[in-house]
Amino acid sequence: MTEQSSTEHIPVAGSAAGSPSGPRRRVVQVTPNYPPLLGGVERVVHVLATRLAARNDVSVVTTDNQAGSAPRRAVEAGGVKVRRHRSVTVAHTSLAPGMFGSLLRIRPGTVIHLHCSTAVVPEQVWLSARLRGLRYLLHFHMEVDASGPLGRLLPFYKTHLFGRVVRGAAGIIVLTESQRDFLAERYGADPAKVYVVPNGVAEEFFLPPRVASPEPVGEVGPDPLRLLFVGRLDTQKNVARLLDALALVTEPVRLRLVGDGDLGADLKARATRLGLDDRVEFVGRKHGEDLVKEYADADLFVLPSDREGMALVVLEAMAAGVPVLATAVPGNIETVEGAGRLAEPTPSALAAAIDGLARDRSELAALAAAGSARVADSRWDRVVSAIEDVYRQVGF
Known part of the structure; x- marks a missing residue:
C-alpha cells in the first residue's frame, strides 16, 4: 500500500541500532508471496526473515505463487522454516485456502508479522487471530489498487474488510511519516500504534x-x-x-x-x-x-x-x-x-x-x-534492530 515523506537521511525511527534484542522470540512472517518470486516486498520479507533468524526462531507462511520447483516445506538460509501453500492467482492476488489452517496453528506468544501488499491474506490473519485470541503486527508496504473486473469491489473491501485489519493490529509498521498519516485518515489507525521503519539497503x-x-x-x-x-x-x-x-x-x-x-x-x-x-x-x-x-x-x-x-x-x-x-x-x-x-x-x-x-x-x-x-544510514542491520525494537514496544 502507499504514501510517504523524507528528511535529510532516511531515518530508522525509534531504533536502537546495534543494541541487544532481548530474549529469543518465535516469529512468523506472513506474506502473500515470497522468493523465488522476486519483487520489492518479497525481497524485504526475505531479508527480514533471514536476518531476524540470527536471534529468533523464524518461520514464513506464504503461497507457492511463481515459486517454481521450490518445495512447499523447507528450511532455508539462516534456519528459516518456509511453508508455501498451494495457490491460484486471481486479479494479481494469490488465493491459498490452506494458509488459514497454518495461521490457526500458530502458538500463543508468537510474533505474527503480517506483510500487507495485496488483499485476502490480511483478512485471514485478522480472522485467525480473533478466533485464537492472538495479536499481530501489520507491516504496511503498499496500498492495494484495483485490478481486473473485481476491482469495482475494492472500495467496499477497503472500508469494511481491510480497515478492520488495520484497526485490529497490535502495532503497525510503515515506511514513512506520510504513510502513518494516510492510515489514520483512510482507515482510522491509531497514530500511537504506528512505527516508522524505512526499508534498508544491503x-x-x-x-x-x-x-x-x-x-x-x-x-x-x-x-x-x-x-x-x-x-x-x-x-x-x-x-x-x-x-x-x-x-x-x-x-x-x-x-x-x-x-x-x-x-x-x-x-x-x-x-x-x-x-x-x-x-x-x-x-x-x-x-x-x-x-x-x-x-x-x-x-x-x-x-x-x-x-x-x-x-x-x-x-x-x-x-x-x-x-x-x-x-x-x-x-x-x-x-x-x-x-x-x-x-x-x-x-x-x-x-x-x-x-x-x-x-x-x-x-x-x-x-x-x-x-x-x-541512504547513508539505511543498512539492513539498523532496520532489523528497529523491527525488533517495535516487537518489544508492542509487547511481544
Missing part, C-alpha cells in the same frame, strides 16, 4: 564514490547517457511509459531493462514498434554481483512507476552512487524528493527530464551525492 550496494571525469565526447557528440531500470515488468512499474518517453528523447541515450514479468513480451514488441531496438536492451533478471555491476555501469537510474511503497531499487541505486529520476507519484515523491529528480508521470515529462540531464550532465554528480547522503 551492504554490497554501497559502492565507493565515483571519480568525476570529463564528459566523453566522440566525433559525433557525447557518448550515450546510460539509463537503467531494475524491477518487475508489470503494470505497476509502467515500463511502457518509459519506452514511450524514450521515443521522444532527442539526446543520445541507451536503456538497460533489468527484470522480467508478465508484460515482458508486450514491452519488447512495443519497443520494436517505437523503433527503439537499437536504444533498449532487455537483459532479464540479475542477482548478486551481476546486479551490483548494473548499477555501477549506469549513468542514471529511471523509475517510471504508477505508485510505490519505498522502492528498494531506488535505495540501491542511491547507495551505488547512481543519480535517480523517478515519476512524481506516492512513494517515489517521499523517497526521492531532495535526493534525486522527479518528473510528472507522463512520457513527455520523463523525456524532457532525460533530455535535460543528457544535454547538461553537470547535475548528475550533485544528484548522486544527494542520493548517497539520503
Whole structure:
C-alpha cells in the first residue's frame, strides 16, 4: 500500500541500532508471496526473515505463487522454516485456502508479522487471530489498487474488510511519516500504534564514490547517457511509459531493462514498434554481483512507476552512487524528493527530464551525492534492530 515523506537521511525511527534484542522470540512472517518470486516486498520479507533468524526462531507462511520447483516445506538460509501453500492467482492476488489452517496453528506468544501488499491474506490473519485470541503486527508496504473486473469491489473491501485489519493490529509498521498519516485518515489507525521503519539497503550496494571525469565526447557528440531500470515488468512499474518517453528523447541515450514479468513480451514488441531496438536492451533478471555491476555501469537510474511503497531499487541505486529520476507519484515523491529528480508521470515529462540531464550532465554528480547522503544510514542491520525494537514496544 502507499504514501510517504523524507528528511535529510532516511531515518530508522525509534531504533536502537546495534543494541541487544532481548530474549529469543518465535516469529512468523506472513506474506502473500515470497522468493523465488522476486519483487520489492518479497525481497524485504526475505531479508527480514533471514536476518531476524540470527536471534529468533523464524518461520514464513506464504503461497507457492511463481515459486517454481521450490518445495512447499523447507528450511532455508539462516534456519528459516518456509511453508508455501498451494495457490491460484486471481486479479494479481494469490488465493491459498490452506494458509488459514497454518495461521490457526500458530502458538500463543508468537510474533505474527503480517506483510500487507495485496488483499485476502490480511483478512485471514485478522480472522485467525480473533478466533485464537492472538495479536499481530501489520507491516504496511503498499496500498492495494484495483485490478481486473473485481476491482469495482475494492472500495467496499477497503472500508469494511481491510480497515478492520488495520484497526485490529497490535502495532503497525510503515515506511514513512506520510504513510502513518494516510492510515489514520483512510482507515482510522491509531497514530500511537504506528512505527516508522524505512526499508534498508544491503551492504554490497554501497559502492565507493565515483571519480568525476570529463564528459566523453566522440566525433559525433557525447557518448550515450546510460539509463537503467531494475524491477518487475508489470503494470505497476509502467515500463511502457518509459519506452514511450524514450521515443521522444532527442539526446543520445541507451536503456538497460533489468527484470522480467508478465508484460515482458508486450514491452519488447512495443519497443520494436517505437523503433527503439537499437536504444533498449532487455537483459532479464540479475542477482548478486551481476546486479551490483548494473548499477555501477549506469549513468542514471529511471523509475517510471504508477505508485510505490519505498522502492528498494531506488535505495540501491542511491547507495551505488547512481543519480535517480523517478515519476512524481506516492512513494517515489517521499523517497526521492531532495535526493534525486522527479518528473510528472507522463512520457513527455520523463523525456524532457532525460533530455535535460543528457544535454547538461553537470547535475548528475550533485544528484548522486544527494542520493548517497539520503541512504547513508539505511543498512539492513539498523532496520532489523528497529523491527525488533517495535516487537518489544508492542509487547511481544
